[in-house]
Amino acid sequence: MLFAVRFTDKTTMRHVRTDYMAAHIDWLAARRAQIKVAGSLRHDANDHPIGALWIIEAKDKAEVESLWQTDPFWVYGMRESVEILQWSKAFPEVIAEI
Template identity: 85%
Template sequence: MLFVVRFTDKTTMRHVRADYMAAHIDWLAARQAQIKVAGSLRHDANDYPIGALWIIEAKDRAEVENLWRTDPFWLHGMRESVEILHWSKAFPEAMVAI
């Protein structure tokens, strides 16, 4: 199953992004089989990130929750909230490069 995960960051914890970015990217890279797409969200291209969006392939919601709870950004308190939604992809056979 596919899930969309939207994170909102704490504005008071911006230092965590700078301090743990390398660890976060390494963590994501080690989980590319499950985390199909990941990236920060901003109001405008040059703004500071306010959160992130991931598309995850997992057997169920519990697997998704167990996954993001080990992310360095979560472990070091940067995330304020997490929203997990099941995603029904239109044209499931279509492969899209992003």
């Protein structure tokens, strides 16, 4: 199954992004088989990130929850909230390159 996961960041914890970005990117890279797409969300291109969006392939919601809880951004307190939604991809035969 595919899941869309939206994270909202704590505005008071922006330093975590700077301090742990390399660890976060390494963590994501080690999980590329499951985390199909990941990236920060901003209101405008030059704004500070306000959160993130991931597309994850997992057997169920519990597997998604256990995955993100080991992300350095979560471990070090940057994330305020997480929303997990099952995602039904339109045109499943189309492989989208980003």
